[in-house]
Amino acid sequence: MRGRCEVCASRRRAACDATHIGMRTVGPGNYVPSVSDDQLLISARNLVKRYGEFTAVKGVDLSINRGQAFGFLGPNGAGKSTTMRMIGCVSEPSDGELTVLGHDARTQGAAIRARLGVVPQEDTLDTEITVYENLVIYARYFGIPYKTARARATELLEFVRLSDRADVKVEDLSGGMKRRLTIARALVNEPDVIMLDEPTTGLDPQARHLVWERLFRLKQQGITIILTTHYMDEAEQLCDRLVIMDGGVIASEGSPRELIDRHVTREVVELRFNGKHTDELDDVADKLVGISADVETLPDRILLYTDTADVAVAEVHDRRIEPSSVLERRATLEDVFLRLTGRSLIE
Numbered sequence: 001m002r003g004r005c006e007v008c009a010s011r012r013r014a015a016c017d018a019t020h021i022g023m024r025t026v027g028p029g030n031y032v033p034s035v036s037d038d039q040l041l042i043s044a045r046n047l048v049k050r051y052g053e054f055t056a057v058k059g060v061d062l063s064i065n066r067g068q069a070f071g072f073l074g075p076n077g078a079g080k081s082t083t084m085r086m087i088g089c090v091s092e093p094s095d096g097e098l099t100v101l102g103h104d105a106r107t108q109g110a111a112i113r114a115r116l117g118v119v120p121q122e123d124t125l126d127t128e129i130t131v132y133e134n135l136v137i138y139a140r141y142f143g144i145p146y147k148t149a150r151a152r153a154t155e156l157l158e159f160v161r162l163s164d165r166a167d168v169k170v171e172d173l174s175g176g177m178k179r180r181l182t183i184a185r186a187l188v189n190e191p192d193v194i195m196l197d198e199p200t201t202g203l204d205p206q207a208r209h210l211v212w213e214r215l216f217r218l219k220q221q222g223i224t225i226i227l228t229t230h231y232m233d234e235a236e237q238l239c240d241r242l243v244i245m246d247g248g249v250i251a252s253e254g255s256p257r258e259l260i261d262r263h264v265t266r267e268v269v270e271l272r273f274n275g276k277h278t279d280e281l282d283d284v285a286d287k288l289v290g291i292s293a294d295v296e297t298l299p300d301r302i303l304l305y306t307d308t309a310d311v312a313v314a315e316v317h318d319r320r321i322e323p324s325s326v327l328e329r330r331a332t333l334e335d336v337f338l339r340l341t342g343r344s345l346i347e
């Protein structure tokens, strides 16, 4: 490791010293930064990405602090991955300013990439070698000495609960195990920030919870987490702050609680009427006006936004409207998205 930065493994150690002053390793993937927790880690101003005539990201502003779990929530095609790719310095911004870890993303991509861990949407593991070999070989790309790489691979496999699969070929792993291995791989260079593009898409509920639990542990260790998702429960579970993206713009920004408080009521009543078509539901919705703060008609149900679901339901029955089913629930980010865009997150 002679001549290399012991924080990011860059060969240009001298150039790293200024930014890495005071950082020290306290365990695998776990640095104690010398700066306060509220330090701005990523800043974007009027960030734009154009593909020819098409503009995928249309002037986005972002501020992500060290230690945060920050999410991009939005449907397919919203521009989440494109924004992540610009932050990860694998796609150059067409316009605007982007600073990541104190570096300009346009000109200092290599220094930034050395301090990021990336979990892409599609697993890019080498399926023909073992779980353990995947980590050791990946560590070599960062110039990590073989002995250190082996020790780190062992620790990381323990962290993602794959120690008992170390000698198994990746092709024999389940989807959830591959995801966890990809997360371990992203931690090989002991990054300041781990970026995950839809970390649990395609996983069963148990596998998702295991991934969430490991990410939560990373957050506790002080690693900044940035993720994209179109699952509102994932955003609610993991994110301290998030932006809701749609059509290349940010529709709203805040903590999950703030977004719900800002855009919807505390509770929602879902009314279903078996066999009724949208036109008929519109007629029913007209009769519900005044019961709640707002009424929304969807193709298969009517939503009442209210702070007192039980009072609203009593009023529905008082008006002699008899739904085939009634569900009272707390408002979610899915409702926020619907209120902001008029559409569901997953269509």
Ligand SMILES: Nc1ncnc2c1ncn2[C@@H]1O[C@H](COP(=O)(O)OP(=O)(O)OP(=O)(O)O)[C@@H](O)[C@H]1O
Residues within 6 Å of the ligand: 051, 054, 056, 074, 075, 076, 077, 078, 079, 080, 081, 082, 083, 228, 230
């Ligand atoms: N290389 C490219 N060339 C042209 N258009 C692209 C390219 N990459 C993305 N796009 C387009 O930019 C838009 C945003 O795509 P992006 O992948 O960022 O969306 P997303 O919110 O991450 O959705 P998904 O969940 O589907 O990944 C989409 O319309 C997509 O087709």
